[in-house]
Amino acid sequence: MIESSELPARRPGTGGTHPELALAYAADDGSFAVYNDYSAGRAVFRPRSETPPPPEVAATWRRTRDGGQVRPVAPADPVEGYGLFTFPYGPISMGVPESGRFDVRTYGERILALVPVAGYKSRRILASVCGQTVPDAALRIERLAGNFSAAHATAFLSAAESAAGASVPRGELWVRALAQELQRVYNHVHVIARVAEAASQNVGTAQTQALAEEMLRVQGSVFGHRWLFGALLPAGPRRRLDAGDRRDLSNVLRRHAATFDRLWELFLGSRTFVDRIQSTGTVTPSLAKEWGAVGPTLRACGVPWDDRLRVPTSPYTDLFLDLPQESGGDALARLLVRAHEVRASFLLIEQLLDRWTTTPEALEAPAPPVAPSRALGRVESPSGDLVYDVTLSGDRVASIGMRSASQANFPLFARGLRDGVFTDFHFAWESFGLVFSEVDG
Amino acid sequence: MPTWIGQAVRHGIVTSRYPAEPASEAEVPPTGRPPVAVKGSKLLPAGASLCPVGAISDRAVDRGRCIRCARCLPGGFEFRGPVESATRTRTGLVTGEPSPAAPEPTPPLAALSRSVHVFLVDAGSCNACNLEVLALANPFYDSQRLGVFFTNSPRHADVLLVVGVPTEEMVEPLRRAYDALPAPKAVVAVGVCAISGGAFAGTPGLHDALDQLVPVDVYVPGCPPAPVHVLDGLLRVVGRGRKAEGA
Known part of the structure; x- marks a missing residue:
């Protein structure tokens, strides 16, 4: 366990402290979090209230328990300008064989911002297994x-x-x-x-x-x-x-x-x-x-x-x-x-x-x-x-x-594609190995 | 120095002979076949108590529910059913039930028997069915040799191939995709999730049966069905399916 005093200083604009790499996960009641302590080379578990992740990221890791809500899974990335419009790609497309949507802010070629929207195929799994035996x-x-x-x-x-x-x-x-x-x-x-x-x-x-x-x-x-x-x-x-x-x-x-x-x-x-x-x-x-x-x-x-x-x-x-x-x-x-x-x-x-x-x-x-x-x-x-x-x-x-790998990496994918062009989409998407069903639960 | 052409020649031809020849053991793992009671129907009550999804009742095995979890195997069941277990009707998936010998309906798209275009819709799957459908494009199955093509738009498609248990959120996109298909059109439900809800049957917020949302022409059971099963289902749409072994 790292002590609270060892945590880095408050970052401007986030309204809270967080360790260098905080891995909060969508726990049942959100009270626990998992952190990778890089200096000690081990994983530590501690109450989430002590060290919240950046709020914009935490918002995208909303609990998947209830499912059912179509929601963005990356921080909002507002961008305005002449001729800009939002192009919704999905939820059904053959380019990405799973059902999920990408709201692309563009003027026709360059992707100025992209926000993935998940929840279309939420099967309410985490909620439905409560009360079942382990097998x-x-x-x-x-x-x-x-x-x-x-x-x-x-x-x-x-x-x-x-x-x-x-x-x-x-x-x-x-x-x-x-x-x-x-x-x-x-x-x-x-x-x-x-x-x-x-x-x-x-x-x-x-x-x-x-x-x-x-x-x-x-x-x-x-x-x-x-x-x-x-x-x-x-x-x-x-x-x-x-x-x-x-x-x-x-x-x-x-x-x-x-x-x-x-x-x-x-x-x-x-x-x-x-x-x-x-x-x-x-x-x-x-x-x-x-x-x-x-x-x-x-x-x-x-x-x-x-x-x-x-x-x-x-x-x-x-x-x-x-x-x-x-x-x-x-x-x-x-x-x-x-x-x-x-x-x-x-x-x-x-x-x-x-x-x-x-x-x-x-x-x-x-x-x-x-x-x-x-x-x-x-x-x-x-x-x-x-x-x-x-x-x-x-x-x-x-x-x-x-907390799945896809939940953690979706915001990174969205930000990584910023300032790319449409043809970059599939190279970026596939290289991250993201799975919508793992986000929707 | 290795070259792509050298690699391709070295690799040789791996394409399946299916459906001209029966599916090989490599193409269909044990769980690729539906379970059958080895010693007949007297085992059914024992299987019913072992089955977690209610696929086995006292009188019949419902292939449209079986998720191939293998729990019934100690009760005297074996994965020995036919590879070609896709049917034109939902009741056809229930084996052992005394049925009034309904004739198999004529194929919905017999006129398109030489070339059929398919559009994939994921209504709420785990991604395994999606990947098995995409596997039809790999050199082992190469669905194009049989005139089965995948399109990027429902407006260019003859067949809507649906995987996954339909979630409330996907009902509207699914209906719109179905409406966008030009007539004549057919719907293939791939995987037990789309047929009956599979492992998720009965969960609030999910529609257990695709055929209550859109009319379904061919049911392909399996969790997930292997590529040969999907191929069999698609060929059944145009009346070119292989005759089921022992049927």
């Missing part, structure tokens, strides 16, 4: 964002398990880590494919899409489900892997890793591709820290923060993880970080397969806590830090809060 709630939580399902399931389950005081077998933690790393590779490869598509790199797009499909098939073969739904729960569809299966899997993944290396080398050799993403959607390191960027967006700004190495209960602490860091803050830097993470994740998967010596151990049903108890679960999702705050009452979820 039933997990079925909905893992569908909060289909392509980050392993991260959401792991964060939620670890919060619920800490609240219940249950101990989880080490092997189970490794299985969850394996699921997360497979999904991280899929997501990063998918992001690179989408950026390549926007840049009209047709061969590269097809090849990268094919690799992403191969990763989905690997997930399907290991966990029985292409998107890992149910795979991390007791009684899920996951397979038992014997030594031979693991060897085969390891060979397949080594082939995919080699394919990725070749593709990435070709991408970096393409001047048109690199030119297109360089200086696009730039986030400055100071803004990233001030507004609390997470994940590859943060690491592309020169901050080597990763929950996998910072959260004390993480199963990664005795694995080799090479953490990338770039300083550009633009779409290129984010893609370089992602490419590096793909390689790092393939190495992690190898280590995890080596350790997965036994069949997945049966999870003991934790004895329900007598009094309501509350705990946090925190994992590094493919797009960054994901926090769950779960209160259990008996064996049921009494209340739940969540």
